[in-house]
Amino acid sequence: MSVVAADEPVVIIGAGQAGTLTAEALRAGGHAGPITLLGEEPHAPYHRPPLSKAWLAGEIGEAQLMLRAPEMLAKKGITLRTGTRALAIDRAARQVRLEDGSVLPYAGLVLATGAAPRTLALPGADAPNVLPLRSRDDASRIAVALARCAEAQWPVVVIGGGFIGLEVAATARKKGLQVTVLEAAPRLLGRVLAPMLSDWFAELHRGKGVELELQARIECIETEGGEAVAVRLTDGRRLPCGLVVLGVGVSANDALARAAGLACEQGIVVDACARTADPRIVAAGDCTARRLADGSLLRLESVHNATEQSKSAAAALLGQERPFTATPWFWSDQYERKLQMAGLSSGAEAWALRGELGGAAFSVFHYRAGRLIAVDSVNDAKMHLLARKLLDAGVSPAPEQAADAGFDLTGLLAR
Ligand SMILES: Cc1cc2nc3c(=O)[nH]c(=O)nc-3n(C[C@H](O)[C@H](O)[C@H](O)COP(=O)(O)OP(=O)(O)OC[C@H]3O[C@@H](n4cnc5c(N)ncnc54)[C@H](O)[C@@H]3O)c2cc1C
Incomplete structure (x- = not known):
């Protein structure tokens, strides 16, 4: 009823x-x-x-x-x-x-x-040019601040190497800005990506000119006249900036x-x-x-x-039961790369790479206890769609099959 x-x-x-x-x-x-x-x-x-x-x-x-x-x-x-x-x-x-x-x-x-968006309990984090990104108004403020940095040639510091932080970094680099990304963890997107893919994303950003600091420890955000002017690290280094973007979850x-x-x-x-x-x-x-x-x-x-x-x-x-049981998926765009993720990778302990890491299109298959749990595809939309079907159907190709670009994974669905 x-x-x-x-x-x-x-x-x-x-x-x-x-x-x-x-x-x-x-x-x-x-x-x-x-x-x-x-x-x-x-x-x-x-x-x-x-x-x-x-x-x-x-x-x-x-x-x-x-x-x-x-x-x-x-x-x-x-x-x-x-x-x-x-x-x-x-x-x-x-x-x-x-x-x-x-x-x-x-x-x-x-x-x-x-x-x-979470904030940071750091001295200086309340300065008006320390900005989170959640809403359209947040994005407008960041766009204005980026334009100001471009004009004055001030660098941008992004705190947090998660999806939003990395996308902002990519966008700022496309605009020609000098960008540093500070990530507290030893790897980028370490909780979701396979180690090989997270290392590849780090190299992608470095290759595009981003200064990437992993295991970064921030002491404070220095301000002058109320505005953030630099991020100081606990090792004493000082990163001058005209904008700090917070991407900390x-x-x-x-x-x-x-x-x-x-x-x-x-x-x-x-x-x-x-x-x-x-x-x-x-x-x-x-x-x-x-x-x-x-x-x-x-x-x-x-x-x-x-x-x-x-x-x-x-x-x-309306009195109906409609459980959400489909395989979750997500995407992220960074530079000319589209990452599409199907399934939940937490607890993965083995991975298989299909295609060449950094090639035109490739995918990483995540395994837990020998079963496929997630697939991350880079510029590989066809594989992403197929991965969702495999995961929805509970079909787990062997890692050797996943890694063999010549092996027809679609055929496993038909059985
Ligand atoms: C910058 C950015 C990039 C993203 N990129 C991706 C992506 O590439 N792929 C992807 O899958 N997801 C992405 N996401 C996440 C995705 O946008 C969210 O998961 C999705 O918008 C969630 O929708 P929602 O309706 O639950 O919440 P929201 O879209 O946040 O909507 C909630 C609304 O409720 C309003 N509200 C809150 N409290 C009250 C109240 N008391 N009274 C009235 N209104 C209230 C809020 O103001 C807000 O407008 C991104 C998110 C951000 C911020």
Whole structure:
């Protein structure tokens, strides 16, 4: 039976990828009642991935950044309220309290509040030219700061060699800026990439002129007149800069859910169908931590996760079970290279390389306990799509087969 009757109101907190797609999935699934999509940002829903890539590089415009135009949502009878922050959830009264003091009643509530960039507890980290990158406004501030650095020939320091930090570094290099990336770990993207691929990415960036410091230890950010002018390392070195970009990860925005008494562990705890313990409340996207069958929690921050969970969340409010079981995938663009990752590589202990490392197209297969768990492809879109099929079907080619470019992996699916 449907949790929400066809004419009852649904409120969605967060007008990002997950919130917007949940609203549309509810309509597509037959919900006829009011749907209100609340977004605290002043913008209509937009795509976040280009913020560190084509948007920051100035290669795409407004229209390509937009996820859904307000008119399109209005046509579907979805009320978009931008610049509107939800302050609290009253589960007993089934109401959401907004910043302006008004309340919105709900029969079904979707939490799609995303995540917030982590900050650094370092002297100088609060200077106005030390900038995180999460929102469109953050990207605009970084774009202005990059232009200022280009003009004054000031170097840029990126703290954090994760995907966002590396994409910003690549974009800044494309603009001809001098860039240093500081990464605390001994390897780039060490928790997700095979050692050979993480070393290759380090060489890719160095080859493009990025100064890359692994195992970097930062003492402080030096300021003059309130602005960051250098990053000082604990070994005494001083890296002058006109901009510091922080790419040190995100934390789930779960404060509203926590205050409302919902279980949160580094994210709002949901099951495979995006349900919380309250049958009227579902959650989707970066704000969630998904409970897996073995009891562990999985936190993913990706477009695919937000998309899949939004379908599950809408289905749950409509009284259907739609577990998210598909193989997770992710991508990252750096220079002329597109990395596409299928599956989850944590715990991998053996790897097979298909193609030549650094060649025009190649893929790395991750194995745990002798079984394929993930495949990372570089400029190898065909293999990425095939890898998703293999992983979805639970088909595990032997490492020798994976490494043999002449071996037909597609044939394994047909068996
Ligand atoms: C720079 C960048 C590059 C990325 N690149 C990739 C990529 O290449 N591939 C990939 O798969 N993923 C990428 N991601 C991640 C991907 O964009 C996110 O996983 C996805 O946007 C998550 O969608 P979401 O709806 O859960 O959260 P969000 O898109 O963050 O949306 C949440 C929204 O909720 C709003 N909100 C929060 N609290 C409230 C409140 N109380 N009231 C009202 N509104 C509220 C927030 O302001 C925000 O607008 C990237 C992210 C960033 C920042």
